[in-house]
Amino acid sequence: MSLLLISPLALPLGLGALLIARPGLPLDRQRRIGLTGSIAVLGAALGLLAVTADGRIAATLIGDWPAPYGIVLIADRLSALLLTLTGTLALAVSAHLWLSPSAADRAGRHFHALFQLQLFGLAGAFLTGDLFNLFVFFEVLLIASYGLLVQGGGPARTRAALHYVVLNMIGSSLFLLGVALIYATAGTLSLAHLPDRLQALQPAQAPLAGAGLLLLGGAFALKAALVPVHAWLVPAYSAAQAPVAALFAIMTKVGVYALLRLFALLPAAGSALGTLPLQALIAIGALLTLSVGALGVVAAPDLRTMTANLVLVSVGTLLAGIAAGTTQGIAAGLYYLIHTTLVTGGLFLLIEAISWDRDRGPWLRPSPQPPAAAWLGPLFLGGSLAIAGLPPLSGFVGKAWIMDALQSAGRVSATPHPGWMLSWALLLGSSLLVVVGLSRAGMVVFWQGAPAAAPSRRPSQLPPAAALLAASPLLVLLGGPLAQYLDATALQLRDGRAYVAAVTALEPIEPTESTAPAPTPDRADHGGRQ
Amino acid sequence: MAWLFAGSIGLLMGCGTYLVLRARGFSVALGLMLLTYATNLFVLAAGGLKVGRAPVAGHGNPVERMADPLPQALVLTAVVIGFAMTALVLVLILRALSDLGSERVDAQRGGEEQ
Numbered sequence: 290m291s292l293l294l295i296s297p298l299a300l301p302l303g304l305g306a307l308l309i310a311r312p313g314l315p316l317d318r319q320r321r322i323g324l325t326g327s328i329a330v331l332g333a334a335l336g337l338l339a340v341t342a343d344g345r346i347a348a349t350l351i352g353d354w355p356a357p358y359g360i361v362l363i364a365d366r367l368s369a370l371l372l373t374l375t376g377t378l379a380l381a382v383s384a385h386l387w388l389s390p391s392a393a394d395r396a397g398r399h400f401h402a403l404f405q406l407q408l409f410g411l412a413g414a415f416l417t418g419d420l421f422n423l424f425v426f427f428e429v430l431l432i433a434s435y436g437l438l439v440q441g442g443g444p445a446r447t448r449a450a451l452h453y454v455v456l457n458m459i460g461s462s463l464f465l466l467g468v469a470l471i472y473a474t475a476g477t478l479s480l481a482h483l484p485d486r487l488q489a490l491q492p493a494q495a496p497l498a499g500a501g502l503l504l505l506g507g508a509f510a511l512k513a514a515l516v517p518v519h520a521w522l523v524p525a526y527s528a529a530q531a532p533v534a535a536l537f538a539i540m541t542k543v544g545v546y547a548l549l550r551l552f553a554l555l556p557a558a559g560s561a562l563g564t565l566p567l568q569a570l571i572a573i574g575a576l577l578t579l580s581v582g583a584l585g586v587v588a589a590p591d592l593r594t595m596t597a598n599l600v601l602v603s604v605g606t607l608l609a610g611i612a613a614g615t616t617q618g619i620a621a622g623l624y625y626l627i628h629t630t631l632v633t634g635g636l637f638l639l640i641e642a643i644s645w646d647r648d649r650g651p652w653l654r655p656s657p658q659p660p661a662a663a664w665l666g667p668l669f670l671g672g673s674l675a676i677a678g679l680p681p682l683s684g685f686v687g688k689a690w691i692m693d694a695l696q697s698a699g700r701v702s703a704t705p706h707p708g709w710m711l712s713w714a715l716l717l718g719s720s721l722l723v724v725v726g727l728s729r730a731g732m733v734v735f736w737q738g739a740p741a742a743a744p745s746r747r748p749s750q751l752p753p754a755a756a757l758l759a760a761s762p763l764l765v766l767l768g769g770p771l772a773q774y775l776d777a778t779a780l781q782l783r784d785g786r787a788y789v790a791a792v793t794a795l796e797p798i799e800p801t802e803s804t805a806p807a808p809t810p811d812r813a814d815h816g817g818r819q
Numbered sequence: 820m821a822w823l824f825a826g827s828i829g830l831l832m833g834c835g836t837y838l839v840l841r842a843r844g845f846s847v848a849l850g851l852m853l854l855t856y857a858t859n860l861f862v863l864a865a866g867g868l869k870v871g872r873a874p875v876a877g878h879g880n881p882v883e884r885m886a887d888p889l890p891q892a893l894v895l896t897a898v899v900i901g902f903a904m905t906a907l908v909l910v911l912i913l914r915a916l917s918d919l920g921s922e923r924v925d926a927q928r929g930g931e932e933q
Contacts, residue, residue, distance in 0.1 A: 421893055421896075425896060425900070428900045428904075432903070432904070432907070435907060435911075439911075439914075442918075443918070444918040444919050447911065447914050447915050447918045447919065448915065448918075448919060448925075448926070450911055451908075451912065451915050451924055452924065454904075454907065454908055454911055455839070455847055455851065455908065455924065458851050458854075458855075458904055458908065459839065459851070459854065461900075461904075462854050462855065462857075462858045465858045465859075465861075465862055465897055466858055466861055466862075468862070468893075469858075469861050469862040469864070469865035469890070469893075470865070472865045472866075472889070472890065472893075473864070473865035473866075473867075
């Protein structure tokens with residue numbers, strides 16, 4: 290079991306290090322190594338999915354310090370699910386790089402090394418069991434993403450990267466301040482140890498811990514690109530090369546994952562936060578995000594900007610479900626998360642193929658020569674139906690589920706909630722705007738201009754994009770079992786007892802010597818300091 | 820000492836925020852550095868302000884007289900990450916200077932490719 294937990298970290302890290310050490314490797318071999326790393330992550334993730342499917346929680350100690358002081362890698366259903374999603378997306382992107390004659394990885398020497406390090410950071414963020422290592426893995430994946438974003442060069446990328454780096458550095462500072470406040474008051478950073486400690490806070494320290502939790506909420510909202518801290522997303526995603534942008538589709542979801550873990554701490558943090566409704570604040574942010582994103586979709590001058598705005602819409606939609614706080618809301622949000630990650634990833638790859646075939650590239654202006662490949666049009670139509678939330682594809686199922694969850698949460702919950710009717714109006718209104726924007730784009734791209742006589746120049750890059758988009762009907766067909774699984778995931782997350790029990794049950798392999806006790810700082814002295 | 824420490828962190832944080840908001844490449848880099856320093860000092864203070872205590876027990880230092888070692892380990896990691904990020908931001912700002920022809924972080928020239 291510990292092998293399953295360590296391999297999704299160790300393999301990409303090792304392959305990344307190998308690629309950095311041998312920069313002169315032929316591109317072909319680099320691509321093959323990249324594909325190997327993605328397959329390894331997906332394989333380990335599927336293993337974890339199987340191990341945790343019956344509700345067990347896989348956990349292991351790194352460095353053999355006793356829990357909860359040592360470093361813990363832990364996978365419950367939620368972690369395994371998100372890791373599988375990461376592996377699937379990474380596999381599709383690696384396959385795209387391998388199959389396509391594109392030059393996405395040709396411009397920079399370290400593209401594949403950065404890609405592996407990004408996988409390492411993503412896997413670490415999903416598997417770590419404490420807040421500080423979450424910070425470290427966030428930094429790892431961010432540093433890799435800075436490198437991937439500027440691949441290919443050009444002023445637009447430099448500018449987007451500069452904004453992205455500066456904003457994320459400020460976000461990291463907020464994250465660290467929150468971590469410090471929580472450690473100073475609760476005396477632990479382990480996610481399994483925190484609920485206990487937060488419940489036992491002294492009244493004088495509760496406001497400080499609350500401030501720490503709010504700072505964490507702010508930092509995670511920045512990573513998830515919630516309004517008002519969303520401004521980095523659209524320039525960065527539309528400037529990045531298509532395979533990079535497709536991989537970035539999982540990055541906002543890391544923020545969502547961290548928010549989910551934070552929400553799981555909230556019941557224990559009642560004294561710390563007082564009456565401040567953190568979840569309701571996130572819900573309001575989510576509704577604003579999907580409105581701003583929908584307006585952006587209509588206003589977008591080119592296909593990439595439009596897809597980047599679709600990412601904003603989907604983050605808003607799924608967080609609206611998750612922030613409802615009920616089991617149903619979390620399960621519905623997770624369903625939408627799977628759907629949107631795969632479909633937006635596929636759309637980014639598809640748009641690259643469309644742009645190659647057009648004289649005007651991704652720009653939404655009539656081109657004398659529309660794309661000729663027979664499959665581009667139907668795939669774009671399918672992807673649009675899925676992402677806009679029209680039946681019979683998964684976007685519709687996800688949105689209907691989220692709306693149902695919002696309605697029942699609005700009826701039952703006593704906590705302040707922006708009102709399910711307003712949420713419904715915004716969700717449906719944004720869907721309408723997305724439909725309008727996508728129809729306009731499809732008409733301009735495919736119907737204006739004379740059809741070309743020449744067949745498509747690059748037929749071989751479509752399978753990975755098509756496979757990602759085909760996930761949408763698959764998610765509908767497997768809807769029943771998947772819904773049960775997600776319900777169980779949400780229940781496990783909200784319950785939290787199994788998570789705590791899994792960590793406390795961990796025993797070091799070597800028993801600690803009696804002469805040298807584990808360095809447990811004197812918390813009584815610590816707590817009474819102020 | 821607590822007041823002095825808190826005051827310094829506040830001063831660093833304030834100066835950092837001001838500089839970041841000036842939106843010129845060099846000021847932003849300097850501001851981010853100050854923000855990082857302030858954050859690191861804050862993390863260090865999370866273990867409690869104690870003078871003359873070692874973070875390691877044993878060797879004549881009893882457990883009840885040791886300083887909390889965890890924030891010191893955390894801050895070490897944070898210092899390394901902050902250092903690397905500062906270097907990266909400086910490189911990006913230099914790159915922006917040559918690509919965009921301006922030191923301002925929202926420089927427009929050549930930003931739109933049509």
